[in-house]
Amino acid sequence: MTDVLIAGAGPTGLALAAELAMAGVSVRVLERREGPGLPRPVGLQPRTAELLELRGLDPADQETEGPSGHFAGLPVALDHSVWHTRHPRVINRTQDDVEAMLAEHALKHGAVVERGHEITTVDVGADGVTVDGRRARWLVACDGAHSTVRRLLGVPFPGRTETHVATLAHIRLAAASELVPARAAHFSQVTRQANGYWSMLTPLGDGGHRFVFGSTTTQPGRDAPVSDTEVTEALTALYGAETRLGEVYGASRFNDATRQLERYRHGRVLFAGDAAHIHPPLGGQGLNLGVQDAMNLGWKLAATVRGTAPEGLLDTYHDERHPAAARVLRHTAAQRVFTAPNRGENVEALREIVVDLMRLPDANSYFSGLLSGLGLGYPGARRVPDLDLTTSDGPTRLSALLRGGRGLLLDLGDHPVPPGFTGQVDHVRAATSDDEYRGRLLLVRPDGYAVDPAELGRWFG
Numbered sequence: 001m002t003d004v005l006i007a008g009a010g011p012t013g014l015a016l017a018a019e020l021a022m023a024g025v026s027v028r029v030l031e032r033r034e035g036p037g038l039p040r041p042v043g044l045q046p047r048t049a050e051l052l053e054l055r056g057l058d059p060a061d062q063e064t065e066g067p068s069g070h071f072a073g074l075p076v077a078l079d080h081s082v083w084h085t086r087h088p089r090v091i092n093r094t095q096d097d098v099e100a101m102l103a104e105h106a107l108k109h110g111a112v113v114e115r116g117h118e119i120t121t122v123d124v125g126a127d128g129v130t131v132d133g134r135r136a137r138w139l140v141a142c143d144g145a146h147s148t149v150r151r152l153l154g155v156p157f158p159g160r161t162e163t164h165v166a167t168l169a170h171i172r173l174a175a176a177s178e179l180v181p182a183r184a185a186h187f188s189q190v191t192r193q194a195n196g197y198w199s200m201l202t203p204l205g206d207g208g209h210r211f212v213f214g215s216t217t218t219q220p221g222r223d224a225p226v227s228d229t230e231v232t233e234a235l236t237a238l239y240g241a242e243t244r245l246g247e248v249y250g251a252s253r254f255n256d257a258t259r260q261l262e263r264y265r266h267g268r269v270l271f272a273g274d275a276a277h278i279h280p281p282l283g284g285q286g287l288n289l290g291v292q293d294a295m296n297l298g299w300k301l302a303a304t305v306r307g308t309a310p311e312g313l314l315d316t317y318h319d320e321r322h323p324a325a326a327r328v329l330r331h332t333a334a335q336r337v338f339t340a341p342n343r344g345e346n347v348e349a350l351r352e353i354v355v356d357l358m359r360l361p362d363a364n365s366y367f368s369g370l371l372s373g374l375g376l377g378y379p380g381a382r383r384v385p386d387l388d389l390t391t392s393d394g395p396t397r398l399s400a401l402l403r404g405g406r407g408l409l410l411d412l413g414d415h416p417v418p419p420g421f422t423g424q425v426d427h428v429r430a431a432t433s434d435d436e437y438r439g440r441l442l443l444v445r446p447d448g449y450a451v452d453p454a455e456l457g458r459w460f461g
């Protein structure tokens, strides 16, 4: 019997598979797609980049001029450097390329990924789960916004239904007017509203453009194919008749539905990523949330499978990650106030006040913490930056010490070993020149959050 089955080899499922496999748990991922996912451009937020580095992955593999991130496209750059990070900018990647990196990482650690398998049946028992005849002790549904597992188990997905369908097309232009942005720039400089349409048009590295658009008067069906005619009509309305379409080389639709599961755990079935929460793709958050869910859940589920988890550890996954996603749902809803077409005078007035606020350093760091994920902590668990350290083996970084996916007792002074320490986490003495951390004893979880060392037993048994 497999320890853990994972439904879906998107970014969440693959990141989770890697975490579990690293911890010595047997894991099998079932994915209906035979090949890679969409080459959709996605932004890796600073906290996700830090988490990938914790496992030795290079988040900036294809780093282009990443933007600093934005809130609702308001014309004030977010300054992520205040959070003491090596990744103060959003990193431009494509979703298929992130998935390929995570798949390689998961396979290297022994996860099995079975492609071309569409899940159709799930039976849950007291001590295990059966998925299409495959037995496992646990199932994690990472099968996306339209989760089959969620549907088969009849788990409600409460929230707001969509009010708007938008289109995302990758296009090449045969001719461009001066209204077409010449280079990738801050969100506020690549968005436009005219003649009943709104859009975001961003030049891509391959000579094409990413064209996201919607109409304020008519809406396509969520699954309606994207035609060259409708792309041409939108381009003309927004960028003038001189702007002419060359070709569309990829297109999809998305909507603004916002939903979240009430509980992330249903007995032996857990939910993560888009299967657990969806929201409009404002501010580039969904993939980031999913990878962060996986990093939070992986070590807790692995310890539960191995039988070393303290009482209640697995339930802290819901307790910590449900509010984290709820916060994203809230701020994407707030962003929609400012990005909605036909905003009206009251919203314009509010917009100016928020822009003024964002120019104040404290407010800017609040928005930055929200969008980048760097401001996220959990009750009693705080993010630790990737400190430069010197150990008896020479210079290193905190991320290098967490690479194996184990917890870490990091002595930055000369502390006695806390009671209850039996080697359940790594123990390293090191020096740091960082004033905030010098002399301290830190207990760092595998997902990079520090907890009270006196609570070693609560987290690691």
Ligand SMILES: Cc1cc2nc3c(=O)[nH]c(=O)nc-3n(C[C@H](O)[C@H](O)[C@H](O)COP(=O)(O)OP(=O)(O)OC[C@H]3O[C@@H](n4cnc5c(N)ncnc54)[C@H](O)[C@@H]3O)c2cc1C
Residues within 6 Å of the ligand: 007, 008, 009, 010, 011, 012, 013, 030, 031, 032, 033, 037, 040, 041, 042, 043, 044, 095, 117, 118, 119, 120, 142, 143, 144, 145, 147, 148, 149, 168, 253, 254, 272, 273, 274, 275, 281, 283, 284, 285, 286, 287, 288, 289, 290
């Ligand atoms: C236009 C747009 C732009 C976006 N931009 C960004 C961005 O810049 N930054 C960001 O962080 N996020 C962005 N997102 C969101 C991001 O793409 C998603 O949040 C992310 O893909 C969620 O990952 P996941 O692994 O949870 O789910 P998915 O990526 O949906 O993966 C689910 C997987 O499960 C598989 N599956 C489904 N059903 C079954 C079944 N029955 N059997 C077997 N397999 C199954 C699917 O084939 C799929 O591979 C954007 C989304 C859109 C629509």
